Amino acid sequence: MKEKRIIFMGTPEFAATILEHLVKNQISIAAVVTVPDKPAGRGQKLAESAVKKCALQYNLPVLQPVKLKDPEFLEQLAQYNADLFVVIAFRMLPEAVYGMPPLGTINLHGSLLPQYRGAAPINRAVINGEQETGVTTFFIEKEIDTGEIIQRKSMPIGPNETAGEVHDRMMHLGAEVTLETVQAIFENTAKGTPQSAYVEDELKDAPKIFKQDCKINWNQTAEAVHNFIRGLSPYPTAWTSWPENGNKTLKIFKTVLAETGTSETPGKVQVIEGRLFIACATGALEILELQMEGKKRVPAKDFINGLQASELFWE
Template structure:
């Protein structure tokens, strides 16, 4: 905000002063003397001291803060990038250690580390967050604030270190979907909306006081991959908003216990067996499972071909075709472009899939590689 201009006109004996003082109407705790050169109507001149407020050092913005950022995957990179490109002072980045991956088992850097190195940021990769050497290095950064996006659970000695505390960006509308896989579970459960929330860290996971949130609609055809990409960008903006608000003290923290909900839905870590399709369930539930796990980790089923060979199949996209009198798990195909499997109350017409050990492919490519696809059955 531009400062207001106040003209003071004083009549003090023989002296008539007219001078401009620029200031913002903010009460501040310290002052300075301003030296003012004035003149009188009779030609005499003199120097006078004016006692005026100096507030320039007291106005704190997000860009004045020393920030430590913690994160790992692509989802976190968007937030770090928003802070860096916004001119915020990132004094350190904490991410996971490099890990072997792929067929060659070569060390792979996290997405956050790759971006941080490109930007010349100071990177730390502790194996243990309570390691004394790491804690000393972290404390030496003298962070005012720590920002967490898709990282890991922090010990209190870490999250309580900055004077403004530590906040996390979570992929749900808290208090719903506390846990490791909030985006997946929201889609798998058929929710119509979701969002992101920033909250202050506390002792229990994902239970701290809420700062801000942003909502989005989940479309009928949205996969968790679609939701991930949208919330990644929205979340980055929310992180910047939260940093500024904490710096300026312009926020109201709301305890999660004060938010009334009918029932809390958890978002636990997803394991392989959670991803297996149960064809005895209604078609809508099966399709929601597929959408909520696409593209990763992906819903799967097992088929048996005419020779008795078991085929493990990941399914990324399917549409519902209502039907009655079906046997769950029965397969119907023309052997060319149409491939569907029956759920309890309808067909799931599959269009995008992947055989174990193969690349993701369209259904026509899959059928072309199967000898006598009409013999396929669900295991």
């Protein structure tokens, strides 16, 4: 009986970790598809994606198409005769690609679908103060993130956990669930369930986040601002402006809710016993890590050492 094989498609470290887990668990990889090498850094040298580096480490064939509808690429893809395509953190696929393998094409999404469909599921879940998220494998269909669900597995979100920390834990959960899903499909025990079967509450979307979306509004509750900051940390990063310092930008990476509230004006900064606090509409936050425009990311105590003015407001 012919061994079943997959073609793996992905780009960042999240996908590379899952690719490596599949290889180490004897899933046969016919080829890997990733983005073309791109200039990066000061020297603008061509940089390989994390998935390409992983593929080369295991001597896997790598395809790097510029256009996914390119006839030459489609012909290359077809020649591998793979049974299943596995897509993790890649590009939107045309039907000519996802419709090619006989067992279909699956994707892993960083939420409990159908909640948080879109480009930023981890960020949006943390920003919204969710206490739980998870991963979902599903069969790719024409509409993004709407295909039949194969498997879902949940994980908690800690009250002070950042999106980056959730991402790193989710990466390993995603590797386990992807492996289980591939094995189930190969064993013909996987069943697709329409996403409508999981709709219990109003659906929440996870659209892409742009820089202008990341400005902090101190006229919200301390809890809402705290969730906003950790939901954007470490990237794309919540920011505020500092009028007294030439309106320079400050990026805020880590906060905790202050144990006591404050009656100060929202945005007012205070240094109390060597710690940095800022007032919100209700309550206050302690700032733990931040970065001033043109400077390095530092703990709050290092930032405090350079403070001159006694009256500070961030906007």
